[in-house]
Amino acid sequence: SSGTISGREPGSYGSMIELSWGGSRPVALDGEATRTFLEDGDTVIMRGVARAGSGRPRLELGEVRGTVLAAEA
Numbered sequence: 001s002s003g004t005i006s007g008r009e010p011g012s013y014g015s016m017i018e019l020s021w022g023g024s025r026p027v028a029l030d031g032e033a034t035r036t037f038l039e040d041g042d043t044v045i046m047r048g049v050a051r052a053g054s055g056r057p058r059l060e061l062g063e064v065r066g067t068v069l070a071a072e073a
Contacts, residue, residue: 040070 006014013019016038019027026034038044048061 038068040068043067 006012006018010019016027016035017023019025020036023036026036028034035042044066046064050059050061052058
């Protein structure tokens, strides 16, 4: 995280550190799992969409995926 809060409302947060409020509030995942920080094996998926104004096309940036790998000893 850059240290910049993405927005003022919880729905506008853009990083795990913001979503978990610095690791103090667990984030619910699918099923019963929760996280305060990413763990080895977690996959993060990001998608970007820009909402268009009147008469303008919507812009989709596609999808980016990454999986957290364990550090090598």
